[in-house]
Amino acid sequence: MVTATPQSSAPPSLQTTPLGWIKKNLFSSWFNSLLTIFIVGFFLWATKNFVVWAATDAKWDVLPKNWNLFFAGVYPNNQYWRLFLLLGFISAISGLSWGYFSRSVARFLSSKVLWGIGIVTLLTVSAPTHLPFRLILLGILLLGLIIAWGEHRLYPDVSLSGQWLSLSYFFFFIIGFWLIQGNLGLPSVSSSLWGGLLLTVLMALVSIVLCFPLGLLLALGRQSSLPAISWISTAYIEVIRGVPLICILFMGQNMIQLFLPADNLDRVLRAIIALTLFSAAYMAENIRGGLQAVPRGQYEAASSLGLIKPLTISLIVLPQALKISIPAIVGQFISLFQDTTLVSIIGLPELLGMSRSILGNPEFLGRYQEVYVFIAIIYWIFCYSMSLGSRQVEKSLDTGH
Amino acid sequence: MTADTTERIAIWRDERFWKIVFQVIVLASVIGLIALLIHNMNVNLQKTNREFDFGFLRFSASFNIGETIIPYSPSDSFRYAFLVGLLNTVRVIIPGFILTTLLGVFVGVASFSDNWLVRKLSLVYVEVIRNIPLLLQLIFWYFAVFLNLPRVKDQLQLPLSVFMSKAGISIPWPELSQGFWGWCGVLFVGAIAAWLIWRWRTLVIVEKGQSGQPQLMILLGMAIASLAIFFFGFNWVFPSLLIDQVTQEPDTTRTAVGGLKLSLEYTTLLTGLVVYTAAFIAEIVRSGIQSVSKGQWEAAGSLGLKSGLVMQLVVLPQALRVIIPPLNSQYMNLAKNSSLALVIGYPDLYSVNSTIFNQTGKPVEVFTMIMFTYLAISLTISIVMNWINKAVELQTR
Numbered sequence: 001m002v003t004a005t006p007q008s009s010a011p012p013s014l015q016t017t018p019l020g021w022i023k024k025n026l027f028s029s030w031f032n033s034l035l036t037i038f039i040v041g042f043f044l045w046a047t048k049n050f051v052v053w054a055a056t057d058a059k060w061d062v063l064p065k066n067w068n069l070f071f072a073g074v075y076p077n078n079q080y081w082r083l084f085l086l087l088g089f090i091s092a093i094s095g096l097s098w099g100y101f102s103r104s105v106a107r108f109l110s111s112k113v114l115w116g117i118g119i120v121t122l123l124t125v126s127a128p129t130h131l132p133f134r135l136i137l138l139g140i141l142l143l144g145l146i147i148a149w150g151e152h153r154l155y156p157d158v159s160l161s162g163q164w165l166s167l168s169y170f171f172f173f174i175i176g177f178w179l180i181q182g183n184l185g186l187p188s189v190s191s192s193l194w195g196g197l198l199l200t201v202l203m204a205l206v207s208i209v210l211c212f213p214l215g216l217l218l219a220l221g222r223q224s225s226l227p228a229i230s231w232i233s234t235a236y237i238e239v240i241r242g243v244p245l246i247c248i249l250f251m252g253q254n255m256i257q258l259f260l261p262a263d264n265l266d267r268v269l270r271a272i273i274a275l276t277l278f279s280a281a282y283m284a285e286n287i288r289g290g291l292q293a294v295p296r297g298q299y300e301a302a303s304s305l306g307l308i309k310p311l312t313i314s315l316i317v318l319p320q321a322l323k324i325s326i327p328a329i330v331g332q333f334i335s336l337f338q339d340t341t342l343v344s345i346i347g348l349p350e351l352l353g354m355s356r357s358i359l360g361n362p363e364f365l366g367r368y369q370e371v372y373v374f375i376a377i378i379y380w381i382f383c384y385s386m387s388l389g390s391r392q393v394e395k396s397l398d399t400g401h
Numbered sequence: 402m403t404a405d406t407t408e409r410i411a412i413w414r415d416e417r418f419w420k421i422v423f424q425v426i427v428l429a430s431v432i433g434l435i436a437l438l439i440h441n442m443n444v445n446l447q448k449t450n451r452e453f454d455f456g457f458l459r460f461s462a463s464f465n466i467g468e469t470i471i472p473y474s475p476s477d478s479f480r481y482a483f484l485v486g487l488l489n490t491v492r493v494i495i496p497g498f499i500l501t502t503l504l505g506v507f508v509g510v511a512s513f514s515d516n517w518l519v520r521k522l523s524l525v526y527v528e529v530i531r532n533i534p535l536l537l538q539l540i541f542w543y544f545a546v547f548l549n550l551p552r553v554k555d556q557l558q559l560p561l562s563v564f565m566s567k568a569g570i571s572i573p574w575p576e577l578s579q580g581f582w583g584w585c586g587v588l589f590v591g592a593i594a595a596w597l598i599w600r601w602r603t604l605v606i607v608e609k610g611q612s613g614q615p616q617l618m619i620l621l622g623m624a625i626a627s628l629a630i631f632f633f634g635f636n637w638v639f640p641s642l643l644i645d646q647v648t649q650e651p652d653t654t655r656t657a658v659g660g661l662k663l664s665l666e667y668t669t670l671l672t673g674l675v676v677y678t679a680a681f682i683a684e685i686v687r688s689g690i691q692s693v694s695k696g697q698w699e700a701a702g703s704l705g706l707k708s709g710l711v712m713q714l715v716v717l718p719q720a721l722r723v724i725i726p727p728l729n730s731q732y733m734n735l736a737k738n739s740s741l742a743l744v745i746g747y748p749d750l751y752s753v754n755s756t757i758f759n760q761t762g763k764p765v766e767v768f769t770m771i772m773f774t775y776l777a778i779s780l781t782i783s784i785v786m787n788w789i790n791k792a793v794e795l796q797t798r
Contacts, residue, residue, distance in 0.1 A: 025517035242779035244737040338534035383532035
């Protein structure tokens with residue numbers, strides 16, 4: 001028997017030098033080198049052009065002159081404290097949820113989070129508005145951070161249960177709506193004065209919350225073994241999903257009053273109804289995805305324990321199905337948030353509509369690039385941070401192995 | 402004990418009974434709700450002396466449509482105007498499907514590149530485009546990019562005689578003569594033949610262990626022939642400037658003639674839709690390729706397949722199974738999103754109908770028409786995609 005003597009050779013080194021990394025990742029072949037040079041060249045050229053434009057040609061004064069229009073529309077100035085209070089609540093409740101979901105995460109302040117906080121703080125401090133506004137915003141930011149950090153710290157000695165979190169969300173919605181709308185002790189602010197980012201966020205939030213029960217019913221209906229129920233649900237879902245949103249919004253504006261006995265519905269409310277009916281169909285599909293992912297054995301186990309159908313669904317199947325569909329629901333919220341731009345077409349001054357009317361002002365004629373780049377950044381920050389957050393929630397809810 | 406002594410179950414304890422009752426109740430309430438809404442609608446329409454009636458479609462439309470593929474004049478009927486809008490929509494979505502698929506697959510595949518910069522660029526593209534609303538992107542393309550093109554007298558002249566100015570974009574385009582369609586037919590037949598030869602080559606390599614060289618040679622020859630047809634048979638018309646009668650020099654103050662002239666609105670809509678949808682398609686392609694486990698590559702390699710064949714016979718069939726179903730909804734989204742043309746003034750189906758509604762004040766009829774047309778478009782896309790999906794589906798017995 002011939003024994004092969006293993007040739008001794010040094011183990012391949014795992015450490016990569018920066019130069020080695022560059023060679024491996026950027027210049028591994030002539031084609032890659034060419035690509036790298038081309039991309040770097042293009043990038044430098046584009047950056048240079050953008051910087052030159054932003055520093056010389058662009059007239060950014062259109063932004064600070066219209067902060068309040070961008071963010072709150074023509075909401076009365078003397079009532080701004082209500083919006084700041086609302087922002088405080090938002091910050092507090094986001095802090096609460098952040099702390100809640102980051103429990104299972106080992107490092108609370110990862111580098112990504114620190115970067116995010118740093119950028120937001122920098123933006124708040126350097127925003128060209130009145131000093132008191134900046135201080136208030138900074139305070140609000142700090143409040144959220146402290147709550148999140150405190151909750152993370154105190155866990156598990158003092159812990160907030162999921163029910164309490166849901167309850168605080170419930171109260172947050174009621175109080176938030178009361179703060180914006182007024183009445184009951186506060187001067188009322190008509191919905192025709194709401195606008196800008198306020199209206200965008202409001203419509204997206206209200207629609208996603210309202211569409212949830214309807215979507216849930218439709219999803220259960222489509223999965224049902226009763227032919228009439230499943231047929232009606234399927235027809236609704238497929239018809240709505242086959243029609244563009246703008247068509248449904250126009251129908252909401254022009255036809256809702258035809259179908260109702262009285263025609264004095266508020267325009268914002270009409271848009272919210274249309275958005276809700278629209279997103280319910282998509283919500284139903286997301287929940288259905290979750291329902292389908294629950295193994296059949298779960299139904300059988302529940303019914304062998306003697307649970308009747310409604311109890312099986314609500315106690316066994318739905319909690320699992322909803323957990324599975326959370327990422328999809330967040331994804332839907334992100335697209336709904338983007339879809340609210342369409343209400344500018346039917347004449348509501350949400351963020352995009354507001355920008356268009358600012359651009360209609362002769363003083364700011366032709367400042368398209370400045371304004372659109374600005375609101376694109378706002379939308380991007382919102383949507384991107386939501387998708388990052390959803391990944392975080394997904395991770396912390398993952399009880400699998 | 403005989404069977405007839407077993408008591409019949411009381412009817413209210415029978416699950417089947419309750420199932421039927423429940424369905425009847427739900428059905429009755431849905432029908433009742435719809436009837437109530439229709440009743441309300443009739444009452445409200447009568448209040449304003451209107452009625453539900455499609456008769457208006459015969460009347461003359463008497464509004465102008467900015468661009469049309471078929472000849473149209475304001476004296477044509479509303480029905481004809483509707484058709485013009487529908488054709489304009491189709492004119493956007495068909496090139497849109499092709500271009501967005503190409504761009505999306507390209508970006509999706511780029512995220513597996515060896516080059517770090519290319520990978521990051523693909524990631525940045527997807528994350529930036531997906532997180533900005535399409536409507537904002539369209540408005541940005543239109544107002545901040547295309548309307549910023551120079552005026553006609555300073556028009557941009559790019560290589561291959563592409564002209565760009567505020568008045569529109571001219572690109573080279575084949576002359577649509579009989580010869581063109583003839584060559585198209587030849588190319589189509591050639592494509593089918595090439596596909597068959599390709600199948601034959603794979604069969605020969607896999608089953609008989611041959612090299613497949615001769616078939617490759619035939620394919621190469623066909624490729625060269627089709628390129629030749631493409632460049633020389635198609636009778637390309639290049640846009641060119643008119644020659645000034647006096648100075649005998651190209652007149653740069655007027656738009657170029659010849660070739661295909663695209664309006665800014667059309668170009669904006671197509672660009673916006675393609676760029677936006679491609680980001681989603683790239684993500685689908687990326688996750689589809691990722692879903693094929695590394696073991697599949699290795700197993701195929703250890704069977705002695707070359708990397709091209711691994712891709713064709715092992716990886717792609719599995720990846721396509723994951724990629725095709727979500728593509729369906731992206732194509733449907735593109736078709737539905739084309740209705741945003743309204744904002745930039747391209748007269749698509751929705752925009753034309755919105756004008757019809759303004760002219761006639763018949764919301765119910767017009768929106769019924771739009772809804773059914775978009776449903777038909779969506780359904781067509783679904784049917785075609787399901788048909789493609791059938792072809793790549795896992796064959797289970």
